[in-house]
Amino acid sequence: VSARPDVPRLSGEDLDLLISRSLDGDLSAEEESRLQQVLAADPAAARRRDDLAGVVASLKALPTHEPPFAIATRVNVQVADRAKGLGSTWHRFGLYPAPGLVALALALVVALGLASVFLNKPRPLDVATAPVQEKKPEPGSPVEVFFQSNAKDAPASQPAAPAPEPKARIAENQVRREMDAESAQGRLSKDADRMADTRAGEAVGGKAGVGAVAEMGRADTLEPARPANPVAEAPAAPPPAVADASSVSSGLLKEEESESVSKQDVKNKSAKIALQAPAVTGTPRDEIAAGTSAPAPPARRAMELRASAPKPRWSISIVGPAQIGASWRLKKTPTTAPPEKPVQVLYRLTLDRSGRVVSARPQAGPVPAEVQELVLGLLFESSGEAVESREVEVEITAK
Amino acid sequence: MSVVATVYASERSEWPGDERAITRFLAGDPSGFEDIVRHYSNMVFSLAARLVGPAEAEDVVQETFLRAWRGLEKFRGESSLKTWLYAIALNRARARHGTLSRLRGLFAAASEGREDLFAALDEASDPGASPEENALLCEQRRRLRAAMANLPEDFRATVILRDLEGLSYEEVAAVLSVPVGTVRSRLARGRALLKETLS
Numbered sequence: 001v002s003a004r005p006d007v008p009r010l011s012g013e014d015l016d017l018l019i020s021r022s023l024d025g026d027l028s029a030e031e032e033s034r035l036q037q038v039l040a041a042d043p044a045a046a047r048r049r050d051d052l053a054g055v056v057a058s059l060k061a062l063p064t065h066e067p068p069f070a071i072a073t074r075v076n077v078q079v080a081d082r083a084k085g086l087g088s089t090w091h092r093f094g095l096y097p098a099p100g101l102v103a104l105a106l107a108l109v110v111a112l113g114l115a116s117v118f119l120n121k122p123r124p125l126d127v128a129t130a131p132v133q134e135k136k137p138e139p140g141s142p143v144e145v146f147f148q149s150n151a152k153d154a155p156a157s158q159p160a161a162p163a164p165e166p167k168a169r170i171a172e173n174q175v176r177r178e179m180d181a182e183s184a185q186g187r188l189s190k191d192a193d194r195m196a197d198t199r200a201g202e203a204v205g206g207k208a209g210v211g212a213v214a215e216m217g218r219a220d221t222l223e224p225a226r227p228a229n230p231v232a233e234a235p236a237a238p239p240p241a242v243a244d245a246s247s248v249s250s251g252l253l254k255e256e257e258s259e260s261v262s263k264q265d266v267k268n269k270s271a272k273i274a275l276q277a278p279a280v281t282g283t284p285r286d287e288i289a290a291g292t293s294a295p296a297p298p299a300r301r302a303m304e305l306r307a308s309a310p311k312p313r314w315s316i317s318i319v320g321p322a323q324i325g326a327s328w329r330l331k332k333t334p335t336t337a338p339p340e341k342p343v344q345v346l347y348r349l350t351l352d353r354s355g356r357v358v359s360a361r362p363q364a365g366p367v368p369a370e371v372q373e374l375v376l377g378l379l380f381e382s383s384g385e386a387v388e389s390r391e392v393e394v395e396i397t398a399k
Numbered sequence: 400m401s402v403v404a405t406v407y408a409s410e411r412s413e414w415p416g417d418e419r420a421i422t423r424f425l426a427g428d429p430s431g432f433e434d435i436v437r438h439y440s441n442m443v444f445s446l447a448a449r450l451v452g453p454a455e456a457e458d459v460v461q462e463t464f465l466r467a468w469r470g471l472e473k474f475r476g477e478s479s480l481k482t483w484l485y486a487i488a489l490n491r492a493r494a495r496h497g498t499l500s501r502l503r504g505l506f507a508a509a510s511e512g513r514e515d516l517f518a519a520l521d522e523a524s525d526p527g528a529s530p531e532e533n534a535l536l537c538e539q540r541r542r543l544r545a546a547m548a549n550l551p552e553d554f555r556a557t558v559i560l561r562d563l564e565g566l567s568y569e570e571v572a573a574v575l576s577v578p579v580g581t582v583r584s585r586l587a588r589g590r591a592l593l594k595e596t597l598s
Contacts, residue, residue: 013587013588016587016588016590016591017583017584017587019587020583020586020587020590020591021583021587024561024568024586026568026583048594051594051598052590052591052594055543055590055593055594055597056562056590058539058540058543059543059547059558059562059563059593060562060563060565062540062543062544062563063540064445064448064449064563065444065445065448065453065456067440067441067444067445068444068457071440071441071444071457071460072433072436072437072440072441074457074461075436075440075460075461075464076432076433076436076437078461078465079432079436079464079465079468080429082465082468
């Protein structure tokens with residue numbers, strides 16, 4: 001119970017607020033008189049007021065750092081340096097873009113430009129992965145259906161005209177090699193006979209026969225099974241080996257004319273060669289047939305060289321107005337190998353209802369036979385819409 | 400010597416007033432902003448020195464006026480140019496002080512140097528006082544700065560703006576973007592906290 005009920009009692013925070021405001025002269029006359037009543041009635045409040053007044057006086061008495069000499073000049077110089085930039089140009093026109101806004105706008109413009117360039121770039125359509133062009137062009141706009149064929153990938157990506165399977169091709173090559181080996185074996189037998197005839201006078205009995213077998217074995221190893229077809233997958237024997245074998249044979253033929261022959265020796269040597277030759281030629285043939293072992297080192301080098309060489313490629317583009325491009329699409333990919341020389345021909349094709357090429361008219365000059373064969377073998381399909389024209393302009397490129 | 404005299408004269412040039420200086424600047428006359436810098440740079444430096452120390456105060460002043468130069472066209476005159484510049488300086492100091500505080504947390508040895516920034520200032524003796532009185536005054540200032548440094552940020556800014564920079568309640572409210580009643584209560588609580596710390 002207060003001893004003086006006419007004096008209001010204040011909490012600590014309210015008293016501090018009034019004292020603080022009083023020190024700053026922020027109280028009204030009525031508030032000031034009420035505070036003075038409280039301070040007069042409460043010695044603790046009066047001490048508190050004195051303490052706070054001392055703190056405020058100390059704060060106001062704290063020394064301040066003098067500003068550095070010519071700070072305003074330095075600031076003005078720095079601002080003037082900044083003002084020489086792009087910002088001052090904007091300011092002359094009454095524009096005050098926010099910092100970084102211009103850079104952001106420039107970056108946005110560059111990004112939009114790059115995006116438009118990359119988005120509008122025509123991308124090649126791989127028939128193997130996307131045989132049908134789904135995007136329909138607007139009528140009247142140019143359309144281009146682009147197809148590229150890689151000779152390496154072409155067999156796997158042609159369901160319409162499947163290429164021979166690798167195993168089948170190996171088997172086919174094996175048959176060819178067997179036939180070549182047999183003929184080569186026959187040649188070797190003949191050569192051996194001739195060599196035996198030529199050396200019959202020099203050699204004595206079995207020694208001459210063994211020497212002839214060894215020499216022919218070497219020649220056969222150098223050319224174990226030379227394929228008749230150079231396009232076959234198995235590589236041809238290297239030229240030095242062929243030259244070596246042929247030189248041996250030709251040399252023997254010359255000697256055959258001048259020297260006499262011992263019939264008995266010839267029979268013995270021929271029998272030995274007949275026994276020896278299959279054993280020599282059989283090893284590479286079996287390896288290729290099994291498809292597991294690597295071919296002989298010269299053949300492997302030839303394969304590596306062929307694999308590393310750039311493959312000729314077909315490129316077929318359907319060009320022309322949208323009505324044509326929207327009506328016909330390329331269905332069958334070319335199976336023929338491109339010519340070695342680069343070719344670029346623009347064709348005007350007339351198609352029948354099923355999309356087969358009825359006539360192909362090159363727009364310029366004579367074209368290679370491979371290209372003409374390719375064009376006549378193309379097969380198109382309609383896009384499902386009403387086909388107004390059966391003529392297609394096709395640009396054939398072989399790189 | 401002539402250069403020094405020119406600089407001194409330019410910093411004592413006639414102050415045309417906020418409105419005229421701003422109008423000249425917005426019209427493309429660079430001397431309008433130069434006048435603003437000359438008139439307010441010392442005040443901004445004083446506040447920056449109290450907030451971040453004298454070593455970094457000039458950087459805060461540079462940043463403050465650069466921001467002002469970029470944003471002066473948006474100044475609508477709802478508050479005075481003085482409070483607007485104080486607000487920019489306070490934000491710049493807070494940003495710099497926050498970064499420096501984090502760095503000082505990483506490098507504890509660097510935190511010892513900040514107290515030395517005001518040591519020379521606090522040790523400035525009063526020629527009319529005795530050595531004992533000067534020592535007592537120096538100790539009182541040191542304790543008061545230490546107590547100020549430990550105040551919460553809002554209270555500290557309010558006390559600095561009011562008691563050290565001499566701004567009115569309304570000006571402090573404009574700088575801090577708070578109501579005047581908030582300034583009153585923050586000031587009372589800040590002063591009370593300082594008294595408790597010092598006692």
